[in-house]
Amino acid sequence: QQQVKQSPQSLIVQKxxxxxxxxxxxxxxxxxxxWYQQFPGKGPALLIAIRPDVSEKKEGRFTxxxxxxxKQFSLHIMDSQPGDSATYFCAAQTSYDKVIFGxxxxxxxxP
Amino acid sequence: xxxxxxxxxxxxxxxxxxxxxxxxxxxxxxxxxxxQQSLDQxxxxxxxxYNGEERAKxxxxxxxxxxxxxxxxxxxxxxxxxxxxxALYFCASTSWGGPTGELFFGEGSRLTVL
Numbered sequence: 001q002q003q004v005k006q007s008p009q010s011l012i013v014q015k016x017x018x019x020x021x022x023x024x025x026x027x028x029x030x031x032x033x034x035w036y037q038q039f040p041g042k043g044p045a046l047l048i049a050i051r052p053d054v055s056e057k058k059e060g061r062f063t064x065x066x067x068x069x070x071k072q073f074s075l076h077i078m079d080s081q082p083g084d085s086a087t088y089f090c091a092a093q094t095s096y097d098k099v100i101f102g103x104x105x106x107x108x109x110x111p
Numbered sequence: 112x113x114x115x116x117x118x119x120x121x122x123x124x125x126x127x128x129x130x131x132x133x134x135x136x137x138x139x140x141x142x143x144x145x146x147q148q149s150l151d152q153x154x155x156x157x158x159x160x161y162n163g164e165e166r167a168k169x170x171x172x173x174x175x176x177x178x179x180x181x182x183x184x185x186x187x188x189x190x191x192x193x194x195x196x197x198a199l200y201f202c203a204s205t206s207w208g209g210p211t212g213e214l215f216f217g218e219g220s221r222l223t224v225l
Binding site: 014032034035036040042044045046049066089093098099101102104 | 156
């Protein structure tokens, strides 16, 4: 019930294309759904996050779509750039409690 | 710079040995998390502390232990090391009580067990 599933495991996208990463959770107590971006040799850093009272959040080229009834959420990266090449982790958490990460998606954006 | 400091950055040791990883959270952050990231693996939650008290436990081996001190820094102790313990160990901190619940990660301690 604490697991967060993430797909795909790896993704190759042409520059300018759309990258889509999907996640699913089971625990309905989760109330915060962040996405973290990790570059090689660095710690993950928060990219964008959403709470379940909204269905979509957009920040620049990054959008989270959230489907509460399906217990699914996804990250869309528009106009993908080579600098977006990184590992992306979705996560689910409850306030004051442990944060559960998905297994990660390795994104490569090729010129 | 996330404001979270982890030491050492790299550590090479032998099987059977014991090591201590140290984490200094962001100023004012009360909660510290430890994660293990093996090669090409995700972030495995180990343990969480909040203001000196253990808050949640994940898949932490009995050979591993941690604590958070009164000054809020945390240490992760790994003993009887095995080859499979080679990994990146991340510490993250958060204030909780803030609006976002964002975790701020350090740059990790890379442990190599030979």
